[in-house]
Amino acid sequence: xxxxxxxxxxxxxxxxxxxxxxxxxxxxxxxxxxxxxxxxxxxxxxxxxxxxxxxxxxxxxxxxxxxxxxxxxxxxxxxxxxxxxxxxxxxxxxxxxxxxxxxxxxxxxxxxxxxxxxxxxxxxxxxxxxxxxxxxxxxxxxxxxxxxxxxxxxxxxxxxxxxxxxxxxxxxxxxxxxxxxxxxxxxxxxx
Numbered sequence: 001x002x003x004x005x006x007x008x009x010x011x012x013x014x015x016x017x018x019x020x021x022x023x024x025x026x027x028x029x030x031x032x033x034x035x036x037x038x039x040x041x042x043x044x045x046x047x048x049x050x051x052x053x054x055x056x057x058x059x060x061x062x063x064x065x066x067x068x069x070x071x072x073x074x075x076x077x078x079x080x081x082x083x084x085x086x087x088x089x090x091x092x093x094x095x096x097x098x099x100x101x102x103x104x105x106x107x108x109x110x111x112x113x114x115x116x117x118x119x120x121x122x123x124x125x126x127x128x129x130x131x132x133x134x135x136x137x138x139x140x141x142x143x144x145x146x147x148x149x150x151x152x153x154x155x156x157x158x159x160x161x162x163x164x165x166x167x168x169x170x171x172x173x174x175x176x177x178x179x180x181x182x183x184x185x186x187x188x189x190x191x
Contacts, residue, residue: 046070046072046075047072047075049064049067052079055085056079059085059093059096060082062100062104066104109159116164
């Protein structure tokens with residue numbers, strides 16, 4: 001049975017860093033001139049950029065400007081990533097740094113969505129995941145754009161769930177059932 005291209009390959013691409021990323025806005029100092037950066041105090045529990053060794057700084061170069069804005073946990077995770085950097089081939093190092101740059105430029109909402117997409121993709125069997133990725137790779141750029149446009153977008157203002165609720169667990173109102181609960185005017189709670 002032939003399957004229609006689905007949005008999952010697009011999600012995989014976004015999760016792996018192949019999706020587009022929005023640029024970080026340059027922050028102006030509240031006391032200084034626009035565009036002139038002021039020293040940022042180190043994050044509590046974080047890793048000061050100056051304490052990194054040369055190999056770590058080289059590996060994390062794409063994050064240098066953003067380093068002070070990262071939380072301490074994020075900084076420690078990035079530093080842990082540098083442990084194997086020296087063992088990678090130059091091509092793998094370039095790939096890692098390009099993905100690091102793309103990840104750093106994502107907004108927090110885009111990062112959350114990428115994590116969700118990655119988690120959804122990991123639930124698939126390896127052979128099916130590989131087949132969907134190859135199917136996605138064979139699409140033309142126009143087909144990829146159409147697929148992205150067809151992908152259901154959440155309503156504006158809603159936060160993505162970290163663990164989406166399975167459809168069979170969602171409760172839906174019965175058809176034709178129009179129950180009105182008396183609502184208290186001041187508290188907006190049921191009476």
